[in-house]
Amino acid sequence: MELFTETATWKTEEHGLIAETARKIFADHLTPKMPAYIKQGYIDREFWKLAGQQGLMGGSIPTEYGGSGGNIGFDAIVLYELAASGNASWTYIVQSIVMHYIIAYGTEAQKQRWIPGLVSGESVAAIAMTEPGCGSDLQSIRSRLVRKGDNYQLNGTKTFITHGTTTDLVIVAAKTDSNERSKDISLIVLETNGATGLHRSQKFEKLGLMGSDTCELSFEDVMIPRENLLGQREGTGFYQMMTQLPWERLALGVVALGSIDYTLAQTIEYVRSRQAFGQRLMDFQNTRFKLAELKTKAEMLRAFVNDCIVKADMGILDTAAASMAKYWGTETQNLVAHECLQLHGGYGYMMETPVARQYADARVQMIYGGANEVMKELICKSIDL
Known part of the structure; x- marks a missing residue:
């Protein structure tokens, strides 16, 4: 799967190329090392620097500070591909958020001092x-x-x-x-x-x-x-936070979509091969109906997230829409993880099964970036109650 829909107006050839690059780097250099990173509790600087060298962290940063000069879609693609690889423990989302704060509110001297190191992976924020x-x-x-x-x-x-x-x-x-x-x-x-x-x-x-x-x-x-x-x-800090939080919350929705696509792909592969009562799990109507429900929710989220990316690129993404992307995306992510773990049965409870890690990783998504209860309050402010 991919982040963008077939009709996404924001997608360019360059976006497709960065998606391919990110997919390959994560498959070759992050997935094999993630068990070791989990054991030590942090990601090595070696990977941060590799991501910087390959242009994964500077797509939306102006060229004069070491970036590629693209739009916010480049950050969204990297975050999606990261989650879709099953490796959300590399929390690049924080690096992206910090860079955008400095780009938006930093002086020229501050940008020149801090941004190049964040783009290259020499600095972690x-x-x-x-x-x-x-x-x-x-x-x-x-x-x-x-x-x-x-x-x-x-x-x-x-x-x-x-x-x-x-x-x-x-x-x-x-x-x-x-x-x-x-x-x-x-x-x-x-x-x-x-x-x-x-x-x-x-x-x-x-x-x-x-x-x-x-x-x-x-x-x-x-x-x-x-x-x-x-x-x-x-x-001016509260204003700065309120202005930047829509991107953070949309980014969490993007991560949720990537995780959903990964979890569904892993589950579909499992139920195709797992036998029970003389037939594949995929052959049970309950399994097929569950997957149909989850796939529908994923595609609804994909369409909404793409619309939000367009608005973010235009500078018109408002608090309510970003809160919806965060709330709905992370709630759906947790639902998908729950249902897919159930389809795995006892194996889903074992941490060596990918769906178990997705289940554990998903839970915090409804808490950080503003708890989902707060998102609902923010959405209510856009309603004439």
């Missing part, structure tokens, strides 16, 4: 928004930035930070001075090398995405140059 006790409620964060001459002093704690133990560059959301819920939030970039007062916890033991490192970051009087502030003005 993280974004630190969530805090213990506030979850999806970003307005309630307590981390503080206080001016100290030419620097900011950062104090606070962030949790569930993807790439937290290995990151070189972290976008941190914190408040500056006042107690405003949203007007006081700022985004600042912390370079972790030599950052005194930065403490990283041990890697969290997670249910899924075990090849991606996640931890807690705490900041104790960490000094960051004032020039690292994104947007050049304090108090």
